[in-house]
Amino acid sequence: MTPLEELAALLTGGQRVVVIAEKDVDLRPGASSNRLILLKMAAGSLAAGGRGGGFGERRVVGVAIFRSEGGPWTKAYESMDESVAGRFEVPYHVSRLPMNLPDGAECMGYGVVDPELVAQMHGTAGLPSSS
Secondary structure (H helix, E strand, O other), rough: OOOOHHHHHHHHOOOOEEEEOOOOEEOOOOOOOEEEEEEEEEOOOOOOOOOOHHOOOOOEEEEEEEOOOOOOOOEEEOOHHHHHHHHOOOOOOOEEEEEEEEOEEEEEEEEEHHHHHHHHHHOOOOOOOOO
């Protein structure tokens, strides 16, 4: 599976992920450079539990970081270790986020476009904060 196929599967699959993006999420060929951080959430009830954005439990159990420099997508980082993933926190300003898939279809997910937060989370992962 290519990084782009994996990224599209994570965005459209059954597992709940929160996307932290540097720019609007566009996976179509020819889209501009972007960096995406996918926070994989704990399974279970995520109904409104008194938290902002309609999220109940906000425990991060995995992290994947993808980037494109105006060309193919690459996976820059991944950790399924909960002790490592726990260092990444879901921002409280998460909302519904439209995303363009490689085939041009649009899907809706949860996330936020925040270049400063992307840079901060890159540092948390031990990656350079600039692309």
